[in-house]
Amino acid sequence: MSLDGAYDPDNLFARILRGELPCAKVYEDADVFAFMDIFPQSRGHLLVIGKASRARNLLDVEPGDLAKLIAGVQRLARATRAALKPDGLAVSQFNGAPAGQTVFHLHFHVIPRYAHEPLRGHAQGTAADADELAVLARAIAAEID
Structure with a gap:
């Protein structure tokens, strides 16, 4: 998909927001919703x-x-x-398929980086274990001020 086009109200993230698809929710308020990436690049x-x-x-x-x-x-x-005490944090955001965007609902990635652990590919590999994602979601949620 290019940078231009109509918003698809049935995109994956819109469906998660409506409760039609499961996720490991970390945080929600009136404006923001955060959840664990099912294909994480790092823990x-x-x-x-x-x-x-x-x-x-x-x-x-x-x-x-x-x-x-x-x-x-x-x-x-x-x-x-x-919560996780990473050695660094990467925050990324992609615009258009050629830039790496795979879901066309504006979103930001918060990716903990650990020394001596390579970063996995974006939106690649096998899905993470749902129980592990839930544990991480609770740990991060517990640290939200």
Whole structure:
């Protein structure tokens, strides 16, 4: 998919928001929803999405919605650091399929980085164990201020 196009209300993340698909939820408020990535690039990889916006990518989002979303990203990155004690944190966001975007609902990745552990490929490999994701989600949620 290109950078332009109509928002698909049946995309994977919209369906998760509506409760039609399961996820290991980390956090939810009026504006932000966060859950564990089912194909994590490292232990503790989570996704942060906006609840109100129908933006496909960063270029589509309303500035007010983006401000709320990025504040949520920061809050969740801090909680991830406190819970998992990674050596570093990567925050990423992709726009368009050629850039690596696979779900066309604006989202940010919070990816803990651990020294001497290689990063797995984006949206590749086998799905993570649901029980392990739930444990990580609870650990991160417990550290949200």
